[in-house]
Amino acid sequence: MNLAKIGRISLSMLLVIGVWWASSGTIFSEMIVPKPWDVMKQFVDMIESKELFVHITASFRRISVGYVLGCTIGLVLGMVMGATRVTRDILTPPIEFFRNIPPVAMVPVVISFFGIGELGKYFLISYATTIVMILNTAAGVSATPRIRVRAAQCLGADQWSIFLRVVLPSAWPYILIGLRIALGFAFTGIVASEMLAAQEGIGFLIMQSTNILEPLDMFVGFVLLGGFGLLTDQTLRAVIGKLARRHMVAIGR
Amino acid sequence: MKYQRLSILALSAAAFIGVWWISTYVYFNPKIVVPPNLVAETLWEITRNGELFEHVWASARRVVVGYVIGAVFGIGLGTIIGLYRIAEELLEPPLQFVRNITPVAIVPLAINLFGLDEGSKYAVIVYSTIIPIIFNTAGGVGGTPQIRIRAAMCLGAGQADIFFRIVVPSAWPFIVTGLRIALGFAFMGVVAAEMIAADEGVGFMIMQSRNMFLPAQMFAGIFLLGMIGVGTDRLIRFALDRLMSRYMMTLNSDVGVT
Numbered sequence: 001m002n003l004a005k006i007g008r009i010s011l012s013m014l015l016v017i018g019v020w021w022a023s024s025g026t027i028f029s030e031m032i033v034p035k036p037w038d039v040m041k042q043f044v045d046m047i048e049s050k051e052l053f054v055h056i057t058a059s060f061r062r063i064s065v066g067y068v069l070g071c072t073i074g075l076v077l078g079m080v081m082g083a084t085r086v087t088r089d090i091l092t093p094p095i096e097f098f099r100n101i102p103p104v105a106m107v108p109v110v111i112s113f114f115g116i117g118e119l120g121k122y123f124l125i126s127y128a129t130t131i132v133m134i135l136n137t138a139a140g141v142s143a144t145p146r147i148r149v150r151a152a153q154c155l156g157a158d159q160w161s162i163f164l165r166v167v168l169p170s171a172w173p174y175i176l177i178g179l180r181i182a183l184g185f186a187f188t189g190i191v192a193s194e195m196l197a198a199q200e201g202i203g204f205l206i207m208q209s210t211n212i213l214e215p216l217d218m219f220v221g222f223v224l225l226g227g228f229g230l231l232t233d234q235t236l237r238a239v240i241g242k243l244a245r246r247h248m249v250a251i252g253r
Numbered sequence: 254m255k256y257q258r259l260s261i262l263a264l265s266a267a268a269f270i271g272v273w274w275i276s277t278y279v280y281f282n283p284k285i286v287v288p289p290n291l292v293a294e295t296l297w298e299i300t301r302n303g304e305l306f307e308h309v310w311a312s313a314r315r316v317v318v319g320y321v322i323g324a325v326f327g328i329g330l331g332t333i334i335g336l337y338r339i340a341e342e343l344l345e346p347p348l349q350f351v352r353n354i355t356p357v358a359i360v361p362l363a364i365n366l367f368g369l370d371e372g373s374k375y376a377v378i379v380y381s382t383i384i385p386i387i388f389n390t391a392g393g394v395g396g397t398p399q400i401r402i403r404a405a406m407c408l409g410a411g412q413a414d415i416f417f418r419i420v421v422p423s424a425w426p427f428i429v430t431g432l433r434i435a436l437g438f439a440f441m442g443v444v445a446a447e448m449i450a451a452d453e454g455v456g457f458m459i460m461q462s463r464n465m466f467l468p469a470q471m472f473a474g475i476f477l478l479g480m481i482g483v484g485t486d487r488l489i490r491f492a493l494d495r496l497m498s499r500y501m502m503t504l505n506s507d508v509g510v511t
Binding site for chain 2: 008009011012013015016028032033086089090091092093094096097098099100101102103104105106107108109111112113184187188191192195196202203206207209210215218221222225226227228229230233
């Protein structure tokens with residue numbers, strides 16, 4: 001069963017690589033879309049020269065710091081926002097406004113504020129993740145079934161234990177989904193800020209490769225982004241599956 | 254009751270602008286934090302000289318073209334993936350990989366492939382919109398309850414009937430969610446593409462103001478982006494609520510799955 005699945009996945013991957021191979025040099029110039037084999041070779045070269053690790057660690061550090069920071073702030077603000085109707089109305093206008101400004105557009109502002117150092121990158125990733133977390137947490141908290149809260153009240157629960165034992169578990173599935181979506185936004189944020197102002201990182205690698213006319217680096221960057229994203233998403237999904245089993249009967253896939 | 258809510262919303266918006274205003278004095282560097290009145294002035298000025306219209310029109314045209322192409326192909330591909338297992342098995346793994354490559358990262362490749370003019374912008378927007386639409390459509394089409402299909406077959410429906418009367422209505426809420434998420438992605442894509450290579454558009458306006466040290470214009474651009482986003486999201490939500498009210502009771506509009 002599992003073996004068959006692996007077989008099907010590798011077959012489909014082979015097919016994609018085959019199409020890529022065939023189109024490179026025929027439909028697209030090799031200077032724009034290089035052959036898969038050359039990209040592989042470049043990948044290995046960059047591992048050997050340790051260059052790859054410089055970019056990976058730089059992006060990874062920025063993402064972890066910004067993601068943790070942004071999710072924490074978003075969680076707290078989202079709970080405040082979801083808690084009562086008044087707080088929701090108070091926080092809605094600014095958040096509605098900011099959610100429509102993509103992280104990419106904030107890059108120049110961040111550069112003016114923080115310069116091109118690390119602080120700006122942390123801020124940008126926090127910005128990209130905070131908004132998603134606020135919206136999901138608030139939706140989860142305010143979607144707590146009234147009947148559960150009333151039942152707890154009838155049984156003599158105080159505010160604090162209602163929050164901890166009723167509201168939080170009810171909001172949990174929404175919060176976990178928020179964490180997953182926020183991770184995707186963190187990747188967008190990091191690529192944008194590294195493309196526009198950085199000396200290392202995956203986004204820098206991609207942007208740099210057009211500037212120095214080296215198409216191989218760009219595709220190495222794509223492979224890194226795709227693989228990295230897939231890996232973190234699957235890990236997060238597995239962790240969520242473990243954590244959430246208690247609280248959600250059915251949350252879809 | 255309604256007035257009370259509205260006044261809270263208005264108060265909050267006013268407080269937001271107030272905090273912004275005060276922070277310009279605390280920060281004491283209007284070159285970095287531009288006070289709201291200056292931003293308003295800039296907005297008024299570029300509205301009068303027609304610059305604003307030019308940029309908004311350029312971005313809007315790109316978003317519309319790219320979004321429509323992305324939606325058509327995305328719904329088509331998503332339907333095929335949802336209907337046929339072979340298609341799902343062949344296309345799903347590479348798509349799962351590609352979805353992690355953010356549209357921003359695609360910009361340089363799009364420029365290499367399609368040049369600096371409109372082609373590369375359309376390509377970036379098509380790329381940003383097509384992925385969420387494929388995943389949502391495939392999820393909706395593939396998730397059609399079997400019992401509905403069987404019921405229709407018992408009543409003698411043909412293949413086409415089943416598709417148009419059972420599968421499409423069942424998948425509709427998912428497709429609509431995908432369309433909404435994709436709109437946000439389209440805006441992100443157009444801004445990214447314009448910031449890196451364009452000579453008009455809102456993204457270009459923001460980036461150029463930074464390079465030319467015109468902070469008021471940069472803030473005006475960002476403000477504009479926020480307003481356009483709110484406006485189009487409201488519009489599409491209104492339209493989609495109309496379109497889908499037949500098929501589902503409520504649309505929880507804040508939470509989406511990408």
